[in-house]
Amino acid sequence: MISIFQNYGGELLQGFGQTLLCSVIALFFSLIIGSMFAIFETTPIKFLRVIARIYIEVFRNIPLLVITMFFFVVIPMFVVKIGGFTAGTIGLTIYTSAFIAETVRAGIQSVDPGQMEGARANGLSFWQAMRYIVLPQAFRYVIPPLGNQFINLVKNSSVLAFVAGFDLMYQGNVIASDSLSTMSTYMCVGVLYLVITMPLSYWMRHLEKKLAS
Amino acid sequence: MSMIEFHDVEKYYGDYHALHDINLTIDNGETVVLIGPSGSGKSTLIRTINGLETIQKGQLIVNGQDLAEKKTDMNRIRKNVGMVFQHFNLYANKTILENIMLSPRLVLKRPEEENKKFAMELLDRVGLADQAPKLPAQLSGGQQQRIAIARSLAMKPKALLFDEPTSALDPEMIDDVLNVMKDIARDSDMTMLVVTHEMGFAREVANRVIFMADGQILEDDSKEKFFDGQPSNDRARQFLSKIITH
Numbered sequence: 261m262i263s264i265f266q267n268y269g270g271e272l273l274q275g276f277g278q279t280l281l282c283s284v285i286a287l288f289f290s291l292i293i294g295s296m297f298a299i300f301e302t303t304p305i306k307f308l309r310v311i312a313r314i315y316i317e318v319f320r321n322i323p324l325l326v327i328t329m330f331f332f333v334v335i336p337m338f339v340v341k342i343g344g345f346t347a348g349t350i351g352l353t354i355y356t357s358a359f360i361a362e363t364v365r366a367g368i369q370s371v372d373p374g375q376m377e378g379a380r381a382n383g384l385s386f387w388q389a390m391r392y393i394v395l396p397q398a399f400r401y402v403i404p405p406l407g408n409q410f411i412n413l414v415k416n417s418s419v420l421a422f423v424a425g426f427d428l429m430y431q432g433n434v435i436a437s438d439s440l441s442t443m444s445t446y447m448c449v450g451v452l453y454l455v456i457t458m459p460l461s462y463w464m465r466h467l468e469k470k471l472a473s
Numbered sequence: 474m475s476m477i478e479f480h481d482v483e484k485y486y487g488d489y490h491a492l493h494d495i496n497l498t499i500d501n502g503e504t505v506v507l508i509g510p511s512g513s514g515k516s517t518l519i520r521t522i523n524g525l526e527t528i529q530k531g532q533l534i535v536n537g538q539d540l541a542e543k544k545t546d547m548n549r550i551r552k553n554v555g556m557v558f559q560h561f562n563l564y565a566n567k568t569i570l571e572n573i574m575l576s577p578r579l580v581l582k583r584p585e586e587e588n589k590k591f592a593m594e595l596l597d598r599v600g601l602a603d604q605a606p607k608l609p610a611q612l613s614g615g616q617q618q619r620i621a622i623a624r625s626l627a628m629k630p631k632a633l634l635f636d637e638p639t640s641a642l643d644p645e646m647i648d649d650v651l652n653v654m655k656d657i658a659r660d661s662d663m664t665m666l667v668v669t670h671e672m673g674f675a676r677e678v679a680n681r682v683i684f685m686a687d688g689q690i691l692e693d694d695s696k697e698k699f700f701d702g703q704p705s706n707d708r709a710r711q712f713l714s715k716i717i718t719h
Contacts, residue, residue, distance in 0.1 A: 378562030378621075381523055383551045383580040383628060392575060396566045 261444045268435045268445075275431030276452050278345065282427060283414045283456065286352040290413065291406075293353065294360025299390055301365045312361065319358035324419050327351040332423040344423035356413045363405045367398035400471045407464030411457050428452055475534075476501045476632050476664040477522055482531035484517060484688075491517045493688040495531070501631070502662040506675040509685035510712065515668040518685070519634045522666070523547075523554045536631060552580060555625030559637040561617040563609035569596070569620055570605040573627045581628065595623040599653050615646025619653050626657070632664035633657070639671055647671070654678075670716055676700055684709040 265272065300312035319327065328351030336342055342350075371394050379389035399406075421429035432449035436442045477499040484492035492514050499505055507515050520526040522535055524547040533540045536553050564572050573592040577583040583591075596602040599619040601612075609617055618638055625633055635654065639647045651674050658665055658678040669675070675682055675696065682699040684692035684706065692699070692709040704710050 372562075372565075374558060374560055374562040375564065377525060378558060378564065381525065381551060381556040381558075381562075382576040382624060383548055384576060385548055388579055392579070393564050393566065400566075 261447055264435065264439065264441065264444045264448050267439065268431075271431045271435060272428070272448060272452065275426065275428035275449075276455075278420065278426050278430075279414070279417050279428040279453075280456060282345065282349045282352065282417045282420060282425065285349050286356060286413055286417065287410055289353045290357040290360050290409075293357040295364050295395070297357065297361035298364035298368060299395075301361070302368050303386065316358045316361050319354050320362070322355075324351060324355045324416055325422060327355050328419050328423055344425040345420060345427075348417070348420035348423050348425040348427070352413065352417055352419060356409060356416070359409050359412075360406065363402050363409060364398060366405075367400075367402035368394055370401050371397045403464060403468045403471065407461060407468075410464065411461055414456050414460065415453065474501050475499065476503075476536060477666070478532075478534040480532040480534075482521070482528050482533055484514075484521060484526065484528050491688050492521070492528070495690060497683070497690060497693070499664060499666060501664055503680045504658045504665040504678050505667070505681045505683060506679040507666060507668045507683045507685065508670060508675075508712070508716075513685040514688040515685050516636050517688075519556075519636055519666055519668055522632075522634055523551050523556055525556075548580070552628060553631045554634065555628055555630040555632070556634045556636065557618070557621050557625055557638050559641050561609070561614070561621045561641075563617055563621055563624070565609055567608075568605065569601070569607055569609065569612070572609065572620060573624045576624070577627050592623075592627060595626055596620075598626075598656075599623045600649070613646060614642045615649050618642065618646075618650045622650070622653055622657075630663070632666070635665065635667040635669065637668050637670075639669060672700075672716060684712065686712075 297312040297315055300308040301316075303309060328348050331342065331350050332344060332347035335347070375393050375397065376389050379393045380386070384392070417427060418429035420427035421433060424430065428449055432445055436445040439445060475498045477497070479495045479497040482492055482495040483490070495518065507519065509515050517526055521528050521533060524540060528541070535550050538545045538550060540550070564575070567575065570589070570592055573595060574588050577588050577591070578585070593602060593605065596605055599622060601616055601619055601623075604612060604616065604620070609620070612620065622638075638654070639650050642650065651671060654665075654667070654674065655678050657663060667674070667679075679696045682692075682694055682696055683690055684704060686708050691706045692704045694704060699713075704713060
């Protein structure tokens with residue numbers, strides 16, 4: 261394992277960087293898009309509810325790899341040429357956002373409906389009530405399941421390996437076939453994934469405790 | 474001038490006929506008490522006034538605006554018509570002071586300093602100025618309900634709706650809340666519509682008493698007629714004798 265780090269340190273580091281970058285971008289956007297569709301699902305406006313339902317059901321039930329391939333292969337054929345990293349990150353964002361939407365929706369629905377009514381009766385608009393009253397309480401409930409989604413997201417970023425995204429998994433494959441020491445290589449890769457996911461899950465737990473008090 | 478007008482209003486929940494042929498006018502500054510057995514439609518009726526429930530038929534005019542009209546802005550109505558709920562519905566994630574200051578800040582754009590000063594005045598008026606930095610969960614039910622009243626008053630509404638404001642409270646808390654409500658009824662020209670079974674409150678400050686059953690208004694009397702004379706409706710008479718001897 262140590263020799264792998266010594267001989268292929270640069271490649272591993274580059275892969276690690278790509279995985280981290282992809283994860284951060286996908287995490288940021290999937291949280292925003294997911295929360296948006298969660299709010300759509302709970303609005304009184306039927307049109308938005310239908311849109312959200314379709315989005316969530318479609319992307320939650322298609323394999324991540326298929327979504328990614330769509331952006332890697334189909335979109336460049338008809339629309340615009342995009343690289344593996346971009347295609348993978350978009351695929352990952354869309355896929356994860358559908359799960360986050362479901363998680364956040366459950367959080368919104370676990371907030372006492374009286375909170376929304378109280379806010380509306382006091383003159384706040386639906387969006388103001390969401391922003392200031394309901395969402396802050398909903399996020400408190402959903403931090404543990406959201407943490408799971410974030411960890412899944414980091415691990416799922418290995419989909420980039422299939423579309424030449426130069427991520428950790430991709431570099432692992434290259435190093436394994438080059439060095440022929442498969443086991444050590446994938447162990448290194450595993451350890452590097454842990455370097456991202458362990459602090460993330462620790463941080464989520466910390467956040468959960470902080471908000472609970 | 475009338476503040477609230479119901480004309481032939483009907484309300485359904487699916488097949489269930491919740492409000493039936495409601496005709497009711499409440500004038501500016503009136504204090505009206507609404508009583509009736511549970512399931513009679515009292516809460517539904519007052520919740521239609523600020524649009525928390527929609528009506529299916531008839532006309533409902535609040536503060537000069539027809540609620541059924543598309544161009545009517547519900548948020549504008551709610552600026553002028555406050556509501557106090559049975560379970561208080563204070564914002565669990567905000568301090569007491571923030572609970573009171575939020576709507577005036579966001580909706581009325583009241584300057585921060587003036588907003589805070591007025592909020593503290595209101596807290597003082599309901600006797601809870603020392604609770605300002607706490608969270609709602611740290612207060613008793615009676616205290617929370619007084620905060621909820623202060624929160625509504627912060628918007629300087631023309632009318633206040635009370636949906637069973639004391640039914641979720643311990644008996645010893647009820648008086649504190651009723652006293653705050655009596656002060657408002659006496660000292661201001663606010664229109665008040667109160668769903669309650671507190672007959673002492675009705676006797677002291679109400680102008681009118683309305684009795685509802687099965688989604689209908691069966692009795693609409695002056696306070697004097699309702700308590701000193703006898704309600705003409707049988708069910709109202711029975712109901713009254715039950716809650717008064719109770």
